[in-house]
Amino acid sequence: MKATIIGGGVIGCACAFELQRRGFEVTVVERNGAVGHGSTSASCGIVRRFYSQPGMIAMADEGAHIWADWNSHIGPIDGDTINFPRPGMIFFPPKLDESVLRIVAEMKRLGIKVTVLTADEVIERFPFFDNASHFPSKQPDDEDFFKTSGRRIEGAVFEEDAGYVISPDLATQNLRRAGEREGVLFRLKCEVRDIKRTHSKAYRLETKDGSIIESQILINAGGPHSSIINQMAGVKLPLETRALRREVHSLRNPLFDEVKGSPVPIIGDLDGGVYSRPEAGGRGIIVGSTDPDCDIFDWVEDPDDYLEGVTGTYWERQTLRLMKRFPQLEQGRPRGISALYDVTVKDWYPICDRTDIPGYYVCIGTSGSSFKTSPVLGMLMTEIIEASEKGRDIDHDPIQLTLPRTGVSIDTRFLSRLRGKIETIGTVFG
Numbered sequence: 001m002k003a004t005i006i007g008g009g010v011i012g013c014a015c016a017f018e019l020q021r022r023g024f025e026v027t028v029v030e031r032n033g034a035v036g037h038g039s040t041s042a043s044c045g046i047v048r049r050f051y052s053q054p055g056m057i058a059m060a061d062e063g064a065h066i067w068a069d070w071n072s073h074i075g076p077i078d079g080d081t082i083n084f085p086r087p088g089m090i091f092f093p094p095k096l097d098e099s100v101l102r103i104v105a106e107m108k109r110l111g112i113k114v115t116v117l118t119a120d121e122v123i124e125r126f127p128f129f130d131n132a133s134h135f136p137s138k139q140p141d142d143e144d145f146f147k148t149s150g151r152r153i154e155g156a157v158f159e160e161d162a163g164y165v166i167s168p169d170l171a172t173q174n175l176r177r178a179g180e181r182e183g184v185l186f187r188l189k190c191e192v193r194d195i196k197r198t199h200s201k202a203y204r205l206e207t208k209d210g211s212i213i214e215s216q217i218l219i220n221a222g223g224p225h226s227s228i229i230n231q232m233a234g235v236k237l238p239l240e241t242r243a244l245r246r247e248v249h250s251l252r253n254p255l256f257d258e259v260k261g262s263p264v265p266i267i268g269d270l271d272g273g274v275y276s277r278p279e280a281g282g283r284g285i286i287v288g289s290t291d292p293d294c295d296i297f298d299w300v301e302d303p304d305d306y307l308e309g310v311t312g313t314y315w316e317r318q319t320l321r322l323m324k325r326f327p328q329l330e331q332g333r334p335r336g337i338s339a340l341y342d343v344t345v346k347d348w349y350p351i352c353d354r355t356d357i358p359g360y361y362v363c364i365g366t367s368g369s370s371f372k373t374s375p376v377l378g379m380l381m382t383e384i385i386e387a388s389e390k391g392r393d394i395d396h397d398p399i400q401l402t403l404p405r406t407g408v409s410i411d412t413r414f415l416s417r418l419r420g421k422i423e424t425i426g427t428v429f430g
């Protein structure tokens with residue numbers, strides 16, 4: 001059966017690889033000249049398992065196993081493949097309450113190496129951190145921004161072998177090569193402009209250069225363009241996806257040593273409002289936002305027309321917030337990138353599902369946090385499509401996905417378009 005995927009980001013390429021291996025005849029249509037050059041190229045590639053949803057913890061853990069064994073996951077291909085350093089990740093939640101301890105218990109249940117640290121233990125283990133609490137976060141122009149709160153953090157959670165993938169666009173190119181080996185066709189520099197259904201209920205895509213692509217199955221993996229592609233297909237979902245502008249900035253790491261490397265882990269500072277990870281082999285540090293309540297969301301109406309580059313406002317607040325946690329950092333000068341998340345506005349979890357129109361599927365709304373699970377989402381989409389095309393009503397009989405490396409089975413209804421309320425903190429930190 002022919003399947004066309006719109007979007008050659010990490011999601012589209014992961015879906016293509018899995019679907020082709022299961023016997024579908026897959027074409028990926030990508031408007032850029034290479035795969036992985038959309039929002040994936042800006043991804044920090046952080047792989048952590050600290051999530052509120054048990055299903056997401058399990059999927060992220062499966063993802064971690066795959067990234068650690070990437071070459072055997074994708075099989076033999078030409079060229080370089082990714083690296084996956086694992087310096088660990090420290091989380092500073094605003095409170096070390098029942099909800100945090102529940103996550104830690106679930107992580108431990110799955111065998112993930114995770115430790116709860118007191119405020120003193122944070123400093124014993126990472127003497128370069130400041131253990132003051134800054135919650136709730138403030139804007140740098142708030143008169144209290146630089147004042148000490150007089151409070152310490154209640155503690156922290158350390159995920160011992162969290163890591164990050166260098167680099168997400170290389171991972172996507174690896175998936176392309178692996179997909180091509182299996183028979184996937186990639187049509188690059190090919191922008192879908194219109195989607196119609198024929199009398200025989202196939203999808204008929206018209207591209208910018210006037211060519212036509214037809215298939216029985218169509219998958220929207222358009223990242224920040226997801227809502228535009230749904231509109232083109234005449235599909236309205238009960239959950240809204242929107243593009244959100246982000247900036248990620250880079251600083252020099254003052255603790256980098258040519259021989260010993262860097263002792264600085266990945267940081268998820270929900271107390272302070274930022275996340276960060278090592279960059280350039282530990283020579284640098286990159287910092288993004290966890291969207292504290294005092295910041296205004298920078299929603300973008302047209303993903304082809306947003307402010308590119310770094311702005312002083314974002315740079316100042318993200319770097320200063322990180323410097324409060326890691327005082328030896330020097331701000332330097334504004335350096336970094338801007339990019340878009342594709343956010344599922346209701347709960348910041350991806351939507352991986354069929355739709356009300358037969359043959360049209362979505363893997364969208366990945367909300368700045370689905371790089372790590374992309375190979376797993378590819379497997380899930382394959383299960384969803386196979387089951388639906390065989391006539392199973394997955395709305396009432398949802399996919400129970402058995403994760404091949406960890407052996408855990410999850411009910412994937414929390415990623416459906418019809419899900420109810422789910423446990424989420426409503427933001428992401430890599």
Ligand SMILES: Cc1cc2nc3c(=O)[nH]c(=O)nc-3n(C[C@H](O)[C@H](O)[C@H](O)COP(=O)(O)OP(=O)(O)OC[C@H]3O[C@@H](n4cnc5c(N)ncnc54)[C@H](O)[C@@H]3O)c2cc1C
Nearest residue numbers: 007009011031038039040043044046192223368371372430
């Ligand atoms: C700044 C930033 C930091 C992040 N950090 C992390 C992290 O640390 N850890 C983590 O797990 N996740 C992270 N993420 C999230 C993760 O990177 C994304 O969820 C993932 O890359 C999205 O991939 P995608 O394939 O859906 O989107 P994209 O990579 O944007 O791919 C969609 C593709 O569709 C193409 N397209 C769109 N419209 C059309 C059309 N009409 N015709 C043809 N092609 C079209 C685009 O050109 C694009 O290449 C981050 C994301 C960002 C932006």
